[in-house]
Amino acid sequence: MAEKQEKRLRILVVDDETINLHLVSDLLQSHYDVSVARSGEKALSIFEKVKPHLVLLDINMPQMDGFEVASKMLQLSDFKDVPILFLSADTSVDYISKGFEIGAVDYITKPIEAKPFLLKIGLWEKLVRKSIENEEKQQLLNEYKNTVDRSAIVSKTDKHGRITYVNDRFCEISGYKREELLGKPHSIVRHEDMRSEIFEELWETIQAKKPWFGVVKNRTKNGQAYFVDTVINPIVDADGEIIEYIGVRHDITELEEYKEILKDELNNTSKSYQENVNYMVQYEAAINSVNAIVKTDINNIITFANTKFCELSAYSLEDLIGMECSVLRDKEHHDKKDCEEIKKQLRAKKSLYKILKNRTKEGVLFYMGTFFYPILDINNQPIEYLQVMHDITEIIELNQEIVDTQKEIVFTMGAIGETRSKETGLHVKRVAEYSYLLAKLSGLDEKHAQRIKQASPMHDIGKVGIADSILNKPGTLTQSEFEIMKTHAELGYEMLKYSKREILQTAATIAYTHHEKYNGKGYPNALIAEEIPIEGRITAIADVFDALGHDRCYKKAWELDRILALFNEERGEHFDPKLIDLFMENLEQFLKIRDTMEDKNADEREMK
Numbered sequence: 001m002a003e004k005q006e007k008r009l010r011i012l013v014v015d016d017e018t019i020n021l022h023l024v025s026d027l028l029q030s031h032y033d034v035s036v037a038r039s040g041e042k043a044l045s046i047f048e049k050v051k052p053h054l055v056l057l058d059i060n061m062p063q064m065d066g067f068e069v070a071s072k073m074l075q076l077s078d079f080k081d082v083p084i085l086f087l088s089a090d091t092s093v094d095y096i097s098k099g100f101e102i103g104a105v106d107y108i109t110k111p112i113e114a115k116p117f118l119l120k121i122g123l124w125e126k127l128v129r130k131s132i133e134n135e136e137k138q139q140l141l142n143e144y145k146n147t148v149d150r151s152a153i154v155s156k157t158d159k160h161g162r163i164t165y166v167n168d169r170f171c172e173i174s175g176y177k178r179e180e181l182l183g184k185p186h187s188i189v190r191h192e193d194m195r196s197e198i199f200e201e202l203w204e205t206i207q208a209k210k211p212w213f214g215v216v217k218n219r220t221k222n223g224q225a226y227f228v229d230t231v232i233n234p235i236v237d238a239d240g241e242i243i244e245y246i247g248v249r250h251d252i253t254e255l256e257e258y259k260e261i262l263k264d265e266l267n268n269t270s271k272s273y274q275e276n277v278n279y280m281v282q283y284e285a286a287i288n289s290v291n292a293i294v295k296t297d298i299n300n301i302i303t304f305a306n307t308k309f310c311e312l313s314a315y316s317l318e319d320l321i322g323m324e325c326s327v328l329r330d331k332e333h334h335d336k337k338d339c340e341e342i343k344k345q346l347r348a349k350k351s352l353y354k355i356l357k358n359r360t361k362e363g364v365l366f367y368m369g370t371f372f373y374p375i376l377d378i379n380n381q382p383i384e385y386l387q388v389m390h391d392i393t394e395i396i397e398l399n400q401e402i403v404d405t406q407k408e409i410v411f412t413m414g415a416i417g418e419t420r421s422k423e424t425g426l427h428v429k430r431v432a433e434y435s436y437l438l439a440k441l442s443g444l445d446e447k448h449a450q451r452i453k454q455a456s457p458m459h460d461i462g463k464v465g466i467a468d469s470i471l472n473k474p475g476t477l478t479q480s481e482f483e484i485m486k487t488h489a490e491l492g493y494e495m496l497k498y499s500k501r502e503i504l505q506t507a508a509t510i511a512y513t514h515h516e517k518y519n520g521k522g523y524p525n526a527l528i529a530e531e532i533p534i535e536g537r538i539t540a541i542a543d544v545f546d547a548l549g550h551d552r553c554y555k556k557a558w559e560l561d562r563i564l565a566l567f568n569e570e571r572g573e574h575f576d577p578k579l580i581d582l583f584m585e586n587l588e589q590f591l592k593i594r595d596t597m598e599d600k601n602a603d604e605r606e607m608k
Helices: 002-006 018-028 040-050 066-074 093-102 114-151 168-174 196-207 253-268 277-287 307-313 331-336 338-347 409-416 427-441 446-458 461-465 479-496 502-513 534-548 560-569 577-585 587-596
Strands: 010-014 033-037 054-058 084-088 106-109 153-158 163-166 212-219 225-236 242-251 292-296 302-305 352-359 365-376 382-391
Touching (some): 018 033, 018 114, 033 040, 054 066, 054 114, 066 084, 066 093, 084 093, 153 168, 196 242, 225 253, 331 338, 331 352, 338 352, 338 365, 427 577, 427 587, 446 502, 461 502, 502 534, 534 577, 560 577
Parallel strands (some): 010 033, 054 084
Antiparallel strands (some): 153 163, 153 242, 225 242, 292 302, 292 382, 352 365, 365 382
């Protein structure tokens, strides 16, 4: 508050008489930044340059009187709310009325008496400062709203449940256009599998002015099911009456589909699966959890944390307030200086997404997919940082629950990244066969080649952590979307690296390195040449060959000649030159695999 009080208001005084200008400016200049003008034309010029908070305007001036000057000032859209106080010795009712009709807010009579004049200016200072404060609050409110809009699926309804607002993400996931949704009840997207009792309980809860939490199964315009983790909150007016409802959701479709796959595996395989029922219970709880929220000041000192984050971190709110947020991070992030890079991006007013390894108060590791957003003030400067987090610990540690299952689950997990397109089932099998053939041609022994074959279908397992709106987006991704997409390599590695089984260790290596490039321009670690494990170099060729040869949501399949031309062009750049030579020399064998395992309608996203 002290900083705001030190900012002086800017006042423009306009009068054609020098003595009046000196009198008024002498009274004001000890407390305000005063600018003066001796004519209407000069006043208009100074007005746009100085941008005053208050204008004191004489009426009787030659060439352009105060009434005309005021009219011109108030026509400028950026300054139409600046209070104008007329100065005049004429106190006739008609004269005063004309000033108010033009848009003046007060009328000060001449000659000016110092004490009443300063009291009136002080009153207007309070009103102006209150207006500035309200404007800043509205700016913050807009920043918070924009943050929610960017990170969630949002809709609003009137008190009768008719849709009055949907954001772009709501339209994208539902497949409806905005005009098709406005005015309709939410039943337009409800799936028939949802029991009516759930919505009766929902309606009773929000009409009681309480928020409702739950997982909802919806359907898109074309009938496809999707799941959203939902919070619906009633909005009340000053009298406590409900005026509308707002719903905030997060897409958890891939998690629900993943759960169903694991359930199927449990039902169809040995008793060892039945021992994992406890895992399924924990997974259900993770799906139904609410997002964790943390706010920090611009020095990254925590100023707020919601209940969910306190639960996850085992810290109380009192523990967290005043803590530097990097204290929560795992040593790995400190070694890589990740926190410094995040600070740099936020100071540059850039939002970003990062998978973070955190430590609870007791030192237990937990993983959060974290969106960082700078909150800007009315002057477009950062005043605090917002972190919106999703707990992905269950996904990262998934391998702890499946390390003892049969090797057939490898293909099932490899297909998870493609579950949104049912025609892509053969992609991972073709990649496995291509990888095995190339491994044998490169001189690897049978055991090693078989391990690559069994592990390669899991190269894109990390895509379970990528939002559907990015993974299935037609056309080119934005830079920020591409950065999020790239995290699937690291996410897949984190999911698999803790396993002690050779197959899953190899799968972790492939997931982590199959987007590295021979020339060092790949990701996530920009490895060069044989720094890239042979498993990653082999799978990279197999994966790209299959991806280019089949239709995707963002492109049509390439002709074989075009693919081969690219491979020759990228020999020694993207791909290992020795492996490319082996591929070209034995092309017929690869084409035979392709032709016997054809899948004409593949539709999956493969990174460049």
